[in-house]
Amino acid sequence: MKRYLHLKVVQIGRKVKRSPFLNKYFPKFKDPVYWAGDRMSFARAGFVGAFCMMLPIPFQMLLGSIIAYYVRANIPFATALAWITNPLTMGPIWYGGYRFGTWVLNTPSSAELAGHAQNIPIASSQWFSEVFPTIWQPFFLGNVMLGVIFGSIFYVLIGYFPYIKRFLVWAFSVRHSNS
Template sequence: MRTRCLGRFTHLLHHHELWHFHRRSLAGGLALGLFIASTPLLGHVPLVLIGALLLRVNIPAAVGAALLTNPLTMPPFYYFAFRVGETVTRFLGLPLSAGRHLDLMQLINNWHNLLGEGGRQLWSAYLITWIGSLLIGTLAAATGYYLTLAGWRLAVVWRWRRRQRARRLPPKAV
């Protein structure tokens, strides 16, 4: 089966791990989605789809996790990422500083200043946000991966024990 929009690449979507919920496929998809969701980029879903195809992880789990940062949650998340990045750069002694005195209205009024000091401050703030978001994304991906594996294991053990108990019980009298 070939679709016109994918052309020659349709065969890539037929791998069973991309769609079925297996232990490692689901955990990998969740980890990939959480990591990509934390990056300050546009187009999370296409990046997740490409990553899921390359890593052979569950596409629905990856896309679902990537949608955690949506237009409502992005501003607080990236503010938190900026704060984390600022703390890390200060701790490591890196020469990045966004300058707290950056006044947006002053930059708008003096738009030519955007190419000078204002542009450097905005670029520095972007790099600090990247540092924080990569740290948060790595921690979220690792946590999501191992919690998914642990949750899967607990669910399997719970079902196995329930099945064992059901076998041992005597039949009910009617």
């Protein structure tokens, strides 16, 4: 399984590095720091990926890859971390961020507001006009703060513990070929 996963990461990396669009608009894209990297490249990628994972926005993976490019971080690792938030996990992750935001802002949680919004369908125009204005601040603040906290934890763990870095180099490095 490990060998298969590593092979797939290498194949995807080679295809991406040969992309005409990426080579035109991101000229430093073939730099080895984005694909093989060093300890700090992986640490930066850990921060970027964990931060983007917590953002309640669409296309977190794309945002993580773009930010990784500009901060010279390992792109496959930052992208893989952003994949943690997927349709199955986004609800619990973002709800946890919302609860953290209500705790930080000391505002009532959705459980306390449930009596008022009990019969309002989620994502309806009525929900956006009555419920969303009361929850958006703790929702976004909590998720952004947790993204910074988790990103900092990843940065410290990867940047200062060498055994974690060895595994990441093995799993997410794309070997360069002459072709």
